[in-house]
Each structure stands twice: as structure tokens, then as C-alpha cells.
Amino acid sequence: MLLTVLIAVCCGAAFAQAPAQIQAPAKAKRQYHVSNLDTLGGTNSRGNSINNQGWVAGYSNLAGDQSRHATLWRNGSTAENLGTLGGLNSSVTWNVKNTEGIIVGISQTLTPEPLGEWWSSFAFYPGPNNIGYINLGFVWEQDQMRGLPPFPGGNNSFATGANNLGQVVGWAENGVHDPMCCTDGPTCHQVLQFRPAVWELGPPDQIHDLPLIPGDTSGAATAINDNGQIVGISGICDQAVGRHTAKHAVLWENGGVIDIGNLGAEFWNTPTAINQGGYVVGFAGTPGDPDGNILHAFIWTKSDGIQALHPLPGHVYTEASGINNHHPRQVVGVSCDADFADCRAVLWEGGVVPTDLNALKGGYSARLDNAKDINDLGEITGRATDSTGVRTAFLAVPVH
Numbered sequence: 001m002l003l004t005v006l007i008a009v010c011c012g013a014a015f016a017q018a019p020a021q022i023q024a025p026a027k028a029k030r031q032y033h034v035s036n037l038d039t040l041g042g043t044n045s046r047g048n049s050i051n052n053q054g055w056v057a058g059y060s061n062l063a064g065d066q067s068r069h070a071t072l073w074r075n076g077s078t079a080e081n082l083g084t085l086g087g088l089n090s091s092v093t094w095n096v097k098n099t100e101g102i103i104v105g106i107s108q109t110l111t112p113e114p115l116g117e118w119w120s121s122f123a124f125y126p127g128p129n130n131i132g133y134i135n136l137g138f139v140w141e142q143d144q145m146r147g148l149p150p151f152p153g154g155n156n157s158f159a160t161g162a163n164n165l166g167q168v169v170g171w172a173e174n175g176v177h178d179p180m181c182c183t184d185g186p187t188c189h190q191v192l193q194f195r196p197a198v199w200e201l202g203p204p205d206q207i208h209d210l211p212l213i214p215g216d217t218s219g220a221a222t223a224i225n226d227n228g229q230i231v232g233i234s235g236i237c238d239q240a241v242g243r244h245t246a247k248h249a250v251l252w253e254n255g256g257v258i259d260i261g262n263l264g265a266e267f268w269n270t271p272t273a274i275n276q277g278g279y280v281v282g283f284a285g286t287p288g289d290p291d292g293n294i295l296h297a298f299i300w301t302k303s304d305g306i307q308a309l310h311p312l313p314g315h316v317y318t319e320a321s322g323i324n325n326h327h328p329r330q331v332v333g334v335s336c337d338a339d340f341a342d343c344r345a346v347l348w349e350g351g352v353v354p355t356d357l358n359a360l361k362g363g364y365s366a367r368l369d370n371a372k373d374i375n376d377l378g379e380i381t382g383r384a385t386d387s388t389g390v391r392t393a394f395l396a397v398p399v400h
Contacts, residue, residue: 016044017393020164022118032357032396034364036235036384038079038394040069044126047073047381047393048372049095049103050322054323056381057103057371058393059091065126070105070140073393085147086110088132089125094160094222095273095322095373102201103140103157108133109147118154118189118241120171120220131189137170139201149207150174150197154192159199161223168199169230171220172207180217181237186336196221196232196252201255211257213248220245221252222282223274229253231271231280243290244269249300261306271300273323273373278302281309295319297333299348310352311335312344320348321382322373332357332371332380345371345382357396368394 021209042061049057056073060081069194070082075371084090089109090235094102106121111134113119121135137159148168150361156216162168173192196210196219211253213234214217216341221232234257249269251258260267268285280300285292296320297309311318312335320333328350335354345368346354357368357380358384366384369391374380380396 006079007147012185027168031362031399032261032360032380033399034361034368034384034394034396035077036366037073037077037107037381037393037395038218040071040079040081042068043081043389044068045071045393046370046372046383046391048092049097050373050375050379051097051099052377053099054375054377054379055103056393056395057092057096057105058381059093059124061126065130068126068139070102070103070107071139071393072187075396077395083145084108085136085138085145087135088129089318090138090145093125096160097161097225098164100164101141102162102168104162104170105140105146106135106158107145108135108147109178111205114155115191116189117156117183117191118240120158120185121156122187123241125131136173137168137199139168139199139205146174146205148205150208151195151197151209154194155182157197158192158194158220160221163224163226163228165226165228166201166223167228168201169221169224169232169267170197170199171195171232171254172197178237182239185239186283186373187241188239190237193237194218194220194240196230196234198230210252211248213257213259216247218245219250222271224298225274225276225278227276227278229278231276231282233270234259242270243267244290248284249280249284249306250281251314260300263296263298263306263308268295270272272319274320275323275329277325279323279329281323281333283319284308297348299323299331299352307352309333309348310354311353312346312356318346318354318360321371324376324378326372326378330374330378332374335388345369347371347374347380361396362399366392366394368396
């Protein structure tokens with residue numbers, strides 16, 4: 001499973017002892033009404049974000065599965081094609097919690113990539129046209145998509161999250177040719193340094209960077225809340241997709257940067273979401289596994305620090321992708337066996353022990369294999385796979 005910063009992708013010391021108040025067993029006993037969300041004609045779609053209005057955003061492949069477009073579902077299951085910035089592909093890749101009509105993501109342009117970079121976006125598009133063009137983060141509002149600029153001298157940018165204060169976060173290249181970028185591996189095609197970015201939406205949209213951990217040279221912001229707290233990663237340029245760029249999982253607040261720790265490894269430490277209370281979830285690397293074959297979901301709070309979230313029995317791999325403001329807190333993600341032959345959407349509710357959402361799906365027939373986000377109503381989106389292998393975005397609504 002390929003991850004990123006980002007991506008999107010043993011245990012032993014990683015499963016640190018959690019305080020007693022966090023070791024409660026899984027409490028989720030409710031059932032969910034699960035439904036498929038319409039596609040744009042292809043056989044692969046996924047919901048990656050759901051806000052408190054019930055807007056689901058993500059992607060859907062077009063017919064033929066050679067390209068995909070950022071997709072919004074806001075009127076039941078009907079899919080809205082958000083288009084591109086001129087290229088073949090676009091996607092909403094992270095959870096965007098804005099409730100003011102703003103969606104953010106990434107899109108190819110028609111401009112050829114002048115340095116041969118694959119950028120962070122290549123893993124989020126289907127082949128064969130997932131590389132070769134400049135990619136920009138985008139903002140979509142009032143039925144219009146516009147690109148977000150990189151730092152001076154850079155070519156590419158990437159947008160992940162937006163709050164209700166007119167701020168978008170992500171990362172963007174500058175003009176520095178960084179020798180710590182990886183250019184000689186099968187997926188190593190990065191030349192320029194990149195920094196965590198905040199765009200203050202205009203017009204005009206204005207970009208500024210965030211500080212890194214001292215000694216680090218590249219990084220990325222992955223999520224933001226309405227208190228202006230931002231989470232992300234700090235490290236070196238590397239391959240522009242997680243790994244050594246994610247040496248440190250970090251929190252930015254009050255103008256400073258805080259290292260929130262890890263589970264024993266100095267790679268793949270990636271926050272994916274932050275709620276309004278400052279609770280952070282994400283995934284962390286395994287010692288001795290810089291390729292990210294086995295990752296571990298975590299939750300971090302100021303009071304308890306970083307805690308591993310357990311997998312399902314027989315599983316070894318987890319990621320936490322979304323958290324809401326519910327009490328007790330609700331976190332969603334994925335749990336997989338070592339071969340990734342059995343991956344399941346899971347819910348951690350008020351503790352570190354997960355519940356398999358497939359046990360709560362009623363008569364829905366497809367397997368819920370990944371939960372990507374949850375809103376304050378407890379509604380969940382992600383991806384399901386049916387018996388024919390078709391992968392479809394889903395919406396799971398609690399049955400009260």
C-alpha cells in the first residue's frame with residue numbers, strides 16, 4: 001500500500017502502554033445505513049472527506065480508469081465532477097473540514113514538468129498519465145477551481161485542508177535544488193526543496209511558509225482547525241512522499257513548531273487530521289522499516305502524548321485518517337493483515353481498541369475496506385470493494 005505524506009502507507013515497542021483512561025474497550029455497537037456513492041464512470045472511487053454539512057469529497061475514476069477527477073457528493077449520492085486545472089487528473093486527497101463551501105485538493109495542469117519531477121501527486125492518480133505535468137493545489141468554491149501558487153522559484157504545490165477562517169494548508173516547492181532530494185530510485189524523482197505552506201485566500205491568494213524543526217529542510221502541512229492549529233511533517237526532501245520527509249510529526253501553533261513524537265522510528269510519522277480540541281491522529285513508522293511496509297495508527301493529545309491505536313485481531317498495519325469532535329472521541333481508519341489481503345474500515349471510539357465497521361453495516365454487501373473521515377454526526381466515508389473487485393465510495397450513516 002503506497003502512502004504519502006503522505007501517503008497514502010512490527011509492532012513491539014510501537015504499541016506503547018496507554019494510560020488507563022484510554023484503554024477502554026471498543027464501544028461502537030450501533031448499526032449504520034451504508035450506501036454507495038455515484039461514480040464518474042470508472043471502477044475506482046473513494047470518499048476522503050466529510051464535513052458537518054454532509055458534503056463528501058474525494059475522487060472518482062472516469063470511464064476506462066485511465067484518469068480520475070476530484071468529486072463532490074453533496075446532494076445524496078449524486079457525483080459532481082469538480083474538473084481539473086487543464087490536465088487529465090485531479091483529486092481531493094485529505095479531509096477538508098471547511099463548511100463554507102470550499103473544497104481543496106490537487107490537479108494536473110497542461111504544463112510539462114520541466115525538471116522531470118514526479119512530485120507528491122503521482123501516487124494519487126492512476127497510470128499511465130500520473131506523471132509528466134506540473135501539479136498545483138487547488139481551491140474549489142462557487143463552482144470554480146483555481147490553482148494555488150508555489151513559493152518563488154518552485155513549480156508544484158499540494159493542498160490538503162481548509163478551515164473556516166480563509167486558510168488552506170499543504171506544501172509547495174521553492175527554487176532550491178536540494179541535494180537531499182532523492183533522484184536515483186524507482187520512485188525518486190524530486191529535485192526542488194518544498195516547505196509547509198499556508199495560503200491566505202484572497203483575492204489574491206497569498207502563500208507563506210511554516211517553520212521546520214531545526215536542522216530540517218523540507219516539510220508539509222496536512223490539516224488545520226478553526227483555532228489555527230496546523231499539523232504536518234518536518235524532515236528532509238527525500239522522495240516528496242512521506243518516508244524521511246516525515247522524520248518528525250509536528251504541530252504548529254502560536255507561531256512555533258512542536259515535535260509531537262513517534263512510536264520508535266524516525267520516518268513515516270504523519271499526522272492526518274486535527275479536531276477543534278487539538279486532538280491529532282495519523283500514522284507512524286516501524287523501526288527498521290523505512291519503506292513503510294508496516295505503519296501504526298496513533299492519537300496524540302497534549303495531556304497524554306502519542307499513543308498507538310491497536311489493529312484488529314490478526315492484523316499488523318493501521319492508519320488513522322479522521323477524527324471528529326464527538327465525546328467520546330471517534331477516530332476512523334484502516335486495519336490490515338501483513339499481506340494486505342484483508343483490509344477493513346475501523347472505528348476507534350474513546351479508546352485504542354478498534355471496531356470493525358463491517359460488523360455494523362447491516363445488509364450492505366460490499367466489504368468496507370477503508371474509512372477516511374468522520375463528521376460530528378458520526379457519518380463516515382471511505383471506500384468499499386464488492387465481490388467483483390469494483391471499489392466504490394461509500395457513506396455510512398448511524399442508525400439511531
